[in-house]
Amino acid sequence: MKGKRINRNVTQWLVPVSILLVVFVVLLVRFTVQGKRKERSDAEEKMITMVQGYAAQMQMLLYGVSKSADSAAAYMAADDDAQWEAVLAAVCGNEEVYDAVICDTSGAGYRLSGESVNLTGTEYFETISVETETILYVADDGISGQPAILVAAPVIQNESVVSYVLCYVDVTRFEKLVKNTHLNSNTFYMLLENSGQIVDVAGGTKSPLCIEAGNYFTFLREEQDGKVIDRLYSRVQNKNSDITYLKMQKDARGLVYAPVGIGNLTLLAGIEKSYIDSVVKHNWSPNNAMVWQIVIVLIFFVGAVLTIYIISQMKSNEKGKELANKADTDLLTDLLNKMATERKIKEHIAEHPGEMGLLFVLDIDNFKKINDTMGHAFGDEVLRTLGWRIKAEFRATDIVGRTGGDEFTIFLCNMKSEEIIRAEASRVEKFFKDFRAGESVKYSATASIGAAIFPTDAKDFEGLYKAADKALYTAKKRGKNQLAFYGDTK
Numbered sequence: 001m002k003g004k005r006i007n008r009n010v011t012q013w014l015v016p017v018s019i020l021l022v023v024f025v026v027l028l029v030r031f032t033v034q035g036k037r038k039e040r041s042d043a044e045e046k047m048i049t050m051v052q053g054y055a056a057q058m059q060m061l062l063y064g065v066s067k068s069a070d071s072a073a074a075y076m077a078a079d080d081d082a083q084w085e086a087v088l089a090a091v092c093g094n095e096e097v098y099d100a101v102i103c104d105t106s107g108a109g110y111r112l113s114g115e116s117v118n119l120t121g122t123e124y125f126e127t128i129s130v131e132t133e134t135i136l137y138v139a140d141d142g143i144s145g146q147p148a149i150l151v152a153a154p155v156i157q158n159e160s161v162v163s164y165v166l167c168y169v170d171v172t173r174f175e176k177l178v179k180n181t182h183l184n185s186n187t188f189y190m191l192l193e194n195s196g197q198i199v200d201v202a203g204g205t206k207s208p209l210c211i212e213a214g215n216y217f218t219f220l221r222e223e224q225d226g227k228v229i230d231r232l233y234s235r236v237q238n239k240n241s242d243i244t245y246l247k248m249q250k251d252a253r254g255l256v257y258a259p260v261g262i263g264n265l266t267l268l269a270g271i272e273k274s275y276i277d278s279v280v281k282h283n284w285s286p287n288n289a290m291v292w293q294i295v296i297v298l299i300f301f302v303g304a305v306l307t308i309y310i311i312s313q314m315k316s317n318e319k320g321k322e323l324a325n326k327a328d329t330d331l332l333t334d335l336l337n338k339m340a341t342e343r344k345i346k347e348h349i350a351e352h353p354g355e356m357g358l359l360f361v362l363d364i365d366n367f368k369k370i371n372d373t374m375g376h377a378f379g380d381e382v383l384r385t386l387g388w389r390i391k392a393e394f395r396a397t398d399i400v401g402r403t404g405g406d407e408f409t410i411f412l413c414n415m416k417s418e419e420i421i422r423a424e425a426s427r428v429e430k431f432f433k434d435f436r437a438g439e440s441v442k443y444s445a446t447a448s449i450g451a452a453i454f455p456t457d458a459k460d461f462e463g464l465y466k467a468a469d470k471a472l473y474t475a476k477k478r479g480k481n482q483l484a485f486y487g488d489t490k
Contacts, residue, residue: 043276044243044254049327051269052241052258056337057177058191059261061096062135063338064405065151065167066262068094070133071473072165073153076102088112091167095368099143101166105129109163111143119166128152131161135263137171137199147171149199149263174267175202187275190268191260192216194236199265208248209255209270216268223248232257236266245273261339330402332380333387341401345411346461348399349454356415357454358424360408361468362432365446365480367406382445386435393431409465415453425451429483446481448472457486 072087084102091100092112103109107120119125122142128134134152141148148168155163171191178189179202186204193199196217201210211219220229224246232244232255239259246253252273259266328340336344349357364370364382371379383406390400390408399411410428415421432447450472458464467486475484 040276044256047254047256047269047271047276048241048243048258051256051267052327054177054189054269055258055260055267056339058174058265058267060338060404061173061177062149062151062169062260062262063403064407065094065096065169066133066135066153067404067407067469068097069151069153069165069167071469073155074470074473075477076155076163076165077157084110085114087165091165093368094167095371096169096173097167098148098170099141099168101143101168102163103166104163105161117143124150128164128166129161130154131156135265137193137197137265141168143168147199149265171200174200178202186272188270190216190270192266192268194239194259194264194266196233196236203269207253207270208251209246209253220246239266330387332383333402335387335391335408336399336401338401338403341399341403341409341411342461344399344401345409348411348413349461349464352413353455353459355413356417356421356456358412358415358421359452359454359464359468360410360412360428360449360483361403361452361465361472362408362410362447362449363404363472363476364406365448365476367445370445386445389431389435421453425483425485433481448475448480449483450475450486451483452486 068091072091076082076084076087088100088102088110089112091097099111101109101111101117101119103117103119107122107125108116108118111117119142122138122140124136124138124142127136128150131154133154134150136150137147138150139147141150149171151167151169153165154161155165174189174191186207188201188203188207188210190201190210191199196215198211198213198216201212204210217229217233220232228244228246235242235244236257236259239261241258243254243256246255253270254273254276255268255270257266257268328336330337335341345359364386367379367382370382383402386408387402390410394400394410394412397413399409399413401409403409412424415424429449432449435445435447450468450470452458452464452467452471454464457467471484471486471488474488475482478484
């Protein structure tokens with residue numbers, strides 16, 4: 001009887017335990033499959049984020065040149081007696097610009113060296129003959145015969161274009177942005193127009209999926225499924241960020257792409273699929289611990305399974321938040337980056353249309369000289385220290401970001417009166433006049449500041465930024481190391 005009772009008890013527990021074991025194995029298999037999928041998705045997202053970061057750096061580079069060209073054009077338009085030699089010298093003070101030209105609407109003009117030029121016969125001159133800023137790739141700059149990224153700003157007087165300020169950026173500047181990649185040596189990088197025309201190539205160019213000149217989409221269509229390439233082309237045209245897998249001569253690669261965000265340019269990286277697979281394998285390494293997890297789950301039944309699931313979801317959410325924060329953050333200063341700054345200001349204006357606000361746009365004076373005399377490491381320290389000080393100086397509700405190499409944008413929310421605005425402006429001006437940087441060397445870094453009031457000076461971000469930028473130019477023209485309001489420029 002005792003033996004029968006034991007057998008009955010065994011049988012009684014055998015079925016539910018077996019069911020629980022099967023359920024757990026199913027859940028474990030499902031968890032494993034989902035985990036591998038997620039790790040692949042995370043690995044791909046990491047690659048996309050990396051390319052987006054390089055694209056953002058290229059955007060910042062061209063934005064600085066664009067700002068210099070626009071400021072020079074505005075100065076030429078406002079002052080009929082402006083000396084073109086001084087204007088070109090100021091534009092070429094931007095280390096990214098290797099040459100500059102001021103020309104009339106026929107294409108005749110002068111370069112920095114004083115040499116006369118005529119761009120009438122160049123392929124690109126008609127393209128830039130419009131009343132808006134133009135950023136494009138040119139295969140021949142018409143000056144030295146080298147390829148360049150051209151930034152052109154029209155000089156407008158009495159609502160008519162009278163001349164152009166042309167800035168030329170060496171395309172190989174792109175190679176410096178990607179030279180410190182942490183991926184393997186077989187990764188190649190490509191800067192191209194959205195049409196597919198290759199601007200520059202860097203990295204491991206031995207891949208059969210890499211060419212150094214011509215139209216990249218035309219090349220791919222000759223070797224790949226046309227539908228896949230058409231989808232890739234459409235995504236690039238729409239300025240999307242994504243990854244597409246292609247294979248040629250057993251060389252399977254993920255083509256990761258992201259828009260530069262200024263001009264008609266896209267940054268693309270060709271990353272070996274085997275490298276992405278290795279990242280997934282490294283991050284997902286089941287071991288004997290899983291056997292013990294089975295025993296633990298059997299002991300604690302469904303409760304243990306639910307606990308593991310909840311913890312997994314919490315970690316996933318935390319990781320998602322961390323990635324979102326990193327995408328909005330300038331890595332050097334820990335402030336908001338350009339895109340995040342503009343987005344948050346626009347959102348605040350949309351949510352509080354009747355609330356007064358104060359926008360500051362500021363540049364560190366003579367920052368190139370700081371880099372040249374003290375070194376780039378010290379220049380980075382100046383930016384980093386200034387970022388920390390700015391962050392501590394303002395309220396958590398204010399929007400503070402680094403929007404260029406040495407440019408910062410600050411938006412003060414909920415300004416109650418004109419008197420408060422003037423007081424805040426005086427405080428900000430004093431803050432920058434008292435600023436010191438350098439752990440081992442105390443260095444005074446001054447700034448020129450432009451200020452604009454919302455909604456008095458403009459009722460949207462674009463107009464407000466233009467107003468503050470115009471005030472900034474006034475501050476620089478007055479001798480730098482000071483603040484000017486947009487109202488002072490009228």
